[in-house]
Amino acid sequence: MLGTTFILALRSIRRHLLRSFLTVLGIVIGVAAVVAMVTLGKATTLQVQKSIASLGTNVLQIRPGQGFGRGGGGPRPPDFDPRDVEAIGKQITGVTAVAPQAQSTGTAIYEGANWSTTINGTTNGYFEVQPWALASGRYFTPAEESAGKAVCIIGNTVYTNLYKTRNALGTRMRIAGISCDVIGILSTKGQSGFGGDQDDVVIMPIKAVQRRMTGNTDVRLILVGVDQAYSTAQVQASITDLLRERRHITGGKEDDFNIFDTKQISDTLSTTTTLLTNIVTAVAGISLIVGGIGIMNIMLVSVTERTREIGIRLAIGAVANEVLMQFLVEAVVLSCLGGLIGLLLGQVAVILLSVLGQLPFIFDVQINVIAFLISGAIGVVFGFFPARRAASLNPIDALRHE
Amino acid sequence: MGAAAGSAVADGIPDPLIRLRGVTKTYGTGATAFQALKGVDLDIATGDFVAVMGPSGSGKSTTMNILGCLDVPTDGEFIFMGHHVESLDRDQRALLRRKYFGFVFQGFNLLARTSALENVELPLLYRGDAKAERREMALAALDQVGLKDWWDHTPGELSGGQQQRVAIARAIATKPAVLLADEPTGNLDSERSVEIMELLSDLNKHAGITVLMVTHEPDMAAFAKTIVHFKDGLVERTEAGHAQGERVG
């Protein structure tokens, strides 16, 4: 009997194709909106997490000063000493790697091409703290590090701007007025989550940068990799104690350095994007309910309009339940079809917005299934009342209906 | 043989196919109540072709609705094939209609924007027939009314006479025991009307379907074996029709 009812429902939807489509427009839009919002929300969360991950997960960044937006007046707190870096590496438990960083800028020149870029002086520890694969070449040797040799590993942006597609390994380029041998080319990392091209960089041993460029042994930034088994908060606290001691900050005096915990930031941002996604999805969900009311409205009109048809069906022997099922199935089939169109539309929206917003494209099976089931449920809920009205019609009156 | 109680016995059937006893029908209640039937007694034997005649408002359609199990009498008995229809509920009557009755209406009442074939298939669909069987029976019914080649036309693409023939095909597709037709030729010109009457008469004679038909036109009633005259909610008289002598069985 359900098979029959299904055929009848499909036939009558086909008979009123335009109206059927208009009927389900609300569901179409609602489902599309819900799917698009949830998927884009997840994509955004993923994007944020990826941005944070590009800084390295479980990484502490230690800078002199009191952090973003704090401090103000007074003399600038001193940079760190290379021995601070050493101390952190040796004395703090739960630390996997430490990398000091000294920065400079300068123009890189190779055979007539020149490119202004950031020069990052560090150690091999840098590549341990935040894994960054080489496209070709090698990292520094211990000898190069300790001697501060003028060797450099270049980011992809620098490579393409100076060398196009030519071989760079083993060549000697000039950077900020000194010659340096190119020993490695980094794989592409892309934009950072905060804007800015992460591949626009030349990495050299920190001693080379200090001696030949900055002219001092100051360390502007220390990156600390934290073992997964340890809590970043705990390691952060130990480092704070150590640095306070080494920088002679006593009693109630505030730290003159700050430690930025990427994991904590990542968690905060994820919570925020999830909350925003939920709010937007709830709004989209409301349009689903509005869509359901649309279905009920049109189904009621349809019952009135098709009173004579109902009369014919009853006269030739349809029992009340069959008429009820017919209209109910019709409503459910309609809303499910609307749901399907909505899913397709939602995917299109996701693809377009992913491209526009430079978000990763994801296909979330779960939300598609849920949205589809909800559209079916809406058909049942909002189709029931009109269907019951149809089933309760008196065949004689219905047949006489104009 | 007329529609009197005795005819069925003469046919060797213990009960008539249809028996109405003291059937009344009152529309409305209280001050606005109106008694459309005032105690109708009527027996119809299997294989009969009955024309119901009478002035407007005499209760012909009301009686047909009761006979077709579309409505129940306010009082009295309606026995169909041994079933006391007056005490059946809505769905039981629907099942009875599905099994034994075919309906033809004055206004054709075909589903719009639906092919002739799908219209004819409709009662078979409710009966739960399989697709192939449904198609075969529907096409056979269309063939019987001479519209086999028109199976894919919608009512809008058919003339009035053709639409009524599709309606008849729909009514006979299930091979019903009784065909009820309330003014089947009311919307047709006389030439088309005669064609329809010939078709009904043919179905009665060769398919063995008992036909009950309301008509205002004596020309159409002439095709019947029995003519029942209604007046003021009562059966005024019953007479043998012109087709009486051709009766088979």
Ligand SMILES: Nc1ncnc2c1ncn2[C@@H]1O[C@H](COP(=O)(O)OP(=O)(O)OP(=O)(O)O)[C@@H](O)[C@H]1O
């Ligand atoms: N649903 C109804 N409610 C109230 N009165 C009704 C209803 N149906 C029929 N009647 C009344 O019952 C009487 C008999 O109606 P019925 O339709 O049986 O007449 P009829 O013999 O078929 O007439 P016609 O030849 O005009 O079709 C009429 O007076 C009519 O007004």
Ligand SMILES: [Mg+2]
């Ligand atoms: Mg009438």
